[in-house]
Amino acid sequence: MIEGLTDHRSLPRISTALVVKAVLAVYWSRLGSLNALAMTRSVKFWKSWLDAPLCSADSLGRIIAGMEAGPLRQGIHHVYERLKRNKALPDLHGLAVAVLDGHETSASYRRCCAGCLKRTIPSGQTQFYHRNVTLMLLCASPRDRPAVRLLLAAPARARAGRLSAGL
Numbered sequence: 001m002i003e004g005l006t007d008h009r010s011l012p013r014i015s016t017a018l019v020v021k022a023v024l025a026v027y028w029s030r031l032g033s034l035n036a037l038a039m040t041r042s043v044k045f046w047k048s049w050l051d052a053p054l055c056s057a058d059s060l061g062r063i064i065a066g067m068e069a070g071p072l073r074q075g076i077h078h079v080y081e082r083l084k085r086n087k088a089l090p091d092l093h094g095l096a097v098a099v100l101d102g103h104e105t106s107a108s109y110r111r112c113c114a115g116c117l118k119r120t121i122p123s124g125q126t127q128f129y130h131r132n133v134t135l136m137l138l139c140a141s142p143r144d145r146p147a148v149r150l151l152l153a154a155p156a157r158a159r160a161g162r163l164s165a166g167l
């Protein structure tokens with residue numbers, strides 16, 4: 001699934017798959033940021049996990065920001081289908097439960113991008129910002145294993161704040 005993920009670069013020197021694998025390591029190891037990840041660049045693990053050296057935090061962030069949402073959603077859907085079929089996503093106390101959470105990020109009065117939302121604040125200034133919405137499935141834990149926490153969709157890159165269901 002990771003090899004099918006793409007971004008908007010025309011001649012990439014760093015593969016999208018490498019970046020996704022690095023970000024998964026951030027998630028699994030609970031590192032707090034891409035900068036924290038970049039501080040581990042000299043660790044031998046990266047050469048074996050990525051088959052290449054780890055790139056800088058700036059490159060990771062830039063490549064992630066340009067990723068295509070469609071293949072990512074398809075990948076999430078693929079993982080969900082497999083887990084559901086294998087009964088690895090049991091209901092929580094007899095209910096299918098999901099948590100919906102929204103955040104605003106990247107507010108600025110000076111800079112904006114094609115995905116920015118904008119609002120006028122009481123002083124009359126225009127503020128540019130992004131909204132992110134997350135939908136996470138909460139399952140019971142199968143016997144002797146931790147519960148799976150699965151994000152169900154990814155926001156469209158060009159339409160910040162709008163959630164497109166992956167299921």
Ligand SMILES: [Zn+2]
Pocket residue numbers: 112113114115116117128129130
């Ligand atoms: Zn923006």
